[in-house]
Amino acid sequence: MNKDFAQRMKRAMFLRGIRQADLVEKTGIDKGSLSSYMNGRYMPNAEKISLIAKALGVSVDYLLGKEEFKYSDLLPAPVMVRESYLTDEEHDLLEAWKKADEKQKAIVRLALNMPEKAPIRPVERF
Numbered sequence: 001m002n003k004d005f006a007q008r009m010k011r012a013m014f015l016r017g018i019r020q021a022d023l024v025e026k027t028g029i030d031k032g033s034l035s036s037y038m039n040g041r042y043m044p045n046a047e048k049i050s051l052i053a054k055a056l057g058v059s060v061d062y063l064l065g066k067e068e069f070k071y072s073d074l075l076p077a078p079v080m081v082r083e084s085y086l087t088d089e090e091h092d093l094l095e096a097w098k099k100a101d102e103k104q105k106a107i108v109r110l111a112l113n114m115p116e117k118a119p120i121r122p123v124e125r126f
Contacts, residue, residue, distance in 0.1 A: 002037075002040040002041065002042065002043045003040040004065045005037065005040070005043060005044075005049075005063055005064065005065070006037060006038050006039060006040035007040075008058075008062060008063050008065065009037060009038060009052060009056070009063060010038055012056040012057075012058045012062070012063070013056060016056055016057060018055070018056060020034055020035070020038070023052070023055055023056075026055035027048070027051040027052055027055050028051070029044075029048055029051065029052070033048075037052075049063055049064070
């Protein structure tokens with residue numbers, strides 16, 4: 001079972017683009033323990049499995065081999081993006097941007113010295 005867990009953990013890390021150092025930071029589990037789990041030497045306890053699953057954005061059942069990975073799970077969820085990649089301020093700015101009308105977006109682009117959106121051009125076929 002340790003090898004299956006290790007393989008599934010490494011696969012989820014690869015698919016999510018998460019390094020061991022990232023997992024240490026997200027879970028608080030020390031590097032040596034994570035290395036042992038990843039090599040299949042030891043099996044983490046239930047609490048650590050839960051921390052790892054949450055950090056990797058997969059279910060505990062997936063890590064334990066009770067269900068298969070769904071590639072649809074790779075689609076970013078707003079909560080996951082917020083927790084993993086954006087600060088609270090960045091998240092709030094993104095949400096405000098999504099709600100803004102075109103005039104408001106043009107003002108922001110001007111203030112930030114950003115180019116206007118490039119028009120979408122149809123692809124010419126040969």
